[in-house]
Amino acid sequence: MSDDFNQRALDYHAREPAGKLAIHVTKPTATQDDLSLAYSPGVAAPVRAIADNPDEVYRYTGKGNLVAVITDGTAVLGLGNTGALASKPVMEGKGVLFKTFAGVDVFDIEVDAAQPEDFINTVARIAGGFGGINLEDIAAPHCFEIERRLSERLDIPVFHDDQHGTAIITAAGLLNALSIQGKNLADARIVCVGAGAAGIASMQLLVRLGASKHLIHMVDRNGVIHSHREDLNEHKQIFAVDTEDRTLEDACRDADVFIGLSGPDILTPDMLRSMAPNPVIFALSNPDPEIQPDLARETRDDLIMATGRSDYPNQVNNVLGFPFIFRGALDVRARRINDAMLVAATHAIADLAREPVPQSVLDAYGRDHLEFGPDYILPTPFDPRLIETIPEAVARAARDSGVART
Template structure:
C-alpha cells in the first residue's frame, strides 16, 4: 500500500469518534418512567424470568441479534501474530460488515491468551450473552482445535470465518467455474497452495460437495503433502496423497484447478501452461495474488480466473458469506453451524450468480451488462438479493438438520 493510502486509512480511523463502531440505545429514555423500566427497578422482571427460563434471554435482551467477533491476534490479515490489541481495527471492521450487510450487532473482543486452553475457556465463559461466536484471525493449527472444542461446548453457532467463510465462497465460485468449463468436481484434479486454516477447510468442503480426495493435491512450504512425509500434523495428514509429485510444478501438470491461499507470485506462467485444457485459477492471496491476472490471461486464453481483489472480475470475498450465514442461523436460533448449512450456503451463492443481475448492481459497478459466464461466477457484495437468498437457505438447512430452536 502507498504512503498516501496508509495515511488516509489512519485519518479515517482517528476521525471523532475514534474507531468504527458505537453502541446506540434501542428503547425510550426520555422520562423518569423510561429510566425506571430500563434499569432499576424495571430490570428485575426480566432478570427473574430469565433465571427461571434461560431461553427468555432471546425475548428480553439483545442476545438473539448479537455476535461476538473474537480473536487472539495470532494471524491478523497478512500481518501475522501482531497481538490481540493490534487486531482491534480488524475486529471493528468485521463488526461494520455484520451490521451493514445483515443488521447484526457485534461486540469485538480481543483476548490476550498465549495458549489455546486459555482462549477456549475465556470464550466459553462469556458466550452466554451472545447469539453466536465469530472466531477471527487465529493461527493454524490451533484454530481447528479451538473451533471444534467451542462448538462442542456451546449451544450457539461458532464459526471461524477464515476457515469456512473462505471455503464457502471458493466452493461456490468453483462449482460455477467447473460448470462453465464443462468439467465435473468428482473428476477434477485440484491443486491447493496453502495448507493453513483456509486451505484445509476449503478442501474439506470440496470433498463434502463431491470432490475425490485422491485428486486433491495440497502444497505447503515443503512441497506436496504426500503419504511418505513424516512431518504432517493431523489436519494435513488427512490430505496426504499417494503420488510421485513433490513440487508445485509437479502438481500443476495436468491440473484442472489451481487454488492459491498462500502468497504472491507462486504460480508461474510455465506451471499454468502445464495445466489441463480450460483451467480454473483462483489466486486468492491478497493484495498480491499467486499469479497476476494479466500474466494468467496472456499465458492462457481458455482459463477462468478469480482473485481476492475487488479491482478484477470474480472476486472471492468473504462478505458474501458470513453476514448472511449468521443472519440465517440467528433467525432460527441455531445451536450450531453444521456441514449441511455450509453446503446450503454454497448452493445458494452459486445459484444466485446464475440469475439475471438486478439493475441496482449494474449501477453500483457502472456496468451496462453482467451475466453468468467466465467473468461472473459469483454474486457481487452489493447484490440486494443476498440478504433474502442466503439466510433463507441457511435457516432451512438448520431446520432440516435438527439444529434450529425455531
C-alpha cells in the same frame, strides 16, 4: 500500499468519534418512567423471567441478534501475529460488515491468550450473552482445536470465518467455473497451495460437495503433501495422497484447478501452461495473488480466473457469506453451524450468480451489463438478493438438520 492511502486510512479511523463501531440505545429513555423500566426497579422483571426460563433471554435482551467477533491476534490479515490489541481495527471492521450487510450487532473482543486452553476458557465463560461466536484471525493449527472445542462446549454457533467463510465462497465460485468450463467437481484434478486454515477447510468442503480426495494435491512450503511424509500434523495428514509428485510444478501438470491460499507469484507461466485444457485459477493471496491476472491471461486464453481483489473480475470475498450465514443461524436460534448449513450457503451463493443481475448492482459498479460467465461466477457484495436468499437457505438447513431452536 501507497503512503497516501495509508494516511487516508489512518485519518478515516481517527475521525471523531474514533473507531468504526458504537453502541446505541434501542428503547425510550426520555422520562423518569422510561429509566425506571430500563434499569432499576423495572429490569428485575426480565431478570426473574430469564432465571425461571433461560430461553426468555431471547425475548427480553439483544442476545438473539448479537455476535461476538473474537480473536487472539495471531494471524491478522497478511500481517501475521500482531497481538490481540493491534487486531482491534480489524475486529471493528468485521462488525461494520455484519451490521451493514445483515443487520447483526457485534461486540469485538480481543483476547490476550498465548495458549489455546486460555483462549477457549475465556470465550466459553463469556459466551452466554451472545447469539453466536465469530472466530477471527487465529493462526493454524490452533484454530482447528479452538473451533472444535468451543463448538462442542457451547450451545450457540461457533464459526471460524477464515476457515469456512473462505471455503464457502471458494467452493461456490469453483462449482460455477467448472460448469462453464464443461467439467465436473468429481473428476477435477485440484491443486491447493497453502495448507493452513483456509486451505484445509476449503478442501474439506469440496470433498463434501463431491470432489475426489485422491485427486486433490495440497502443497505446503515443503512440497506436495504425500503419504510418505513424516512431518504432517493431523489436519494435513487427511489430505496426504499416494503420489510420486513432490513439487508444485509436478502437481500442476494436467491439473484442472489451481487454488492459491499462500503468497504472491508462486504460480509461474510454465506451470500454468502445463495444466489441463480450460483450467480454473483461484489466485487468492491478497493483495498480491499467486499469479498476476494479466500475466495469467497472456499465458492461457482458455482459463477462468478469480482473485481476492476487488479491482479484477470474480472476487472471492468472504462478505458474500458470513453476515448472511449468521443471519440465518440467528433467525432460527441455531445451536451450531453444521456441515449442512455450509453446503446450503455454498449452493445458494453459486445459484444466485446464475440469475439475472439487478439494475441496482449494475449502478453500484458502474456497469451496463453483467451475466453469468467467465468474468461473473460469483454475486457481488452489493447484490440485495444476498440477504433474501442465503439466510433462508441456511435457516432451512438448520431446521432440516435439527439444530434450530425455532
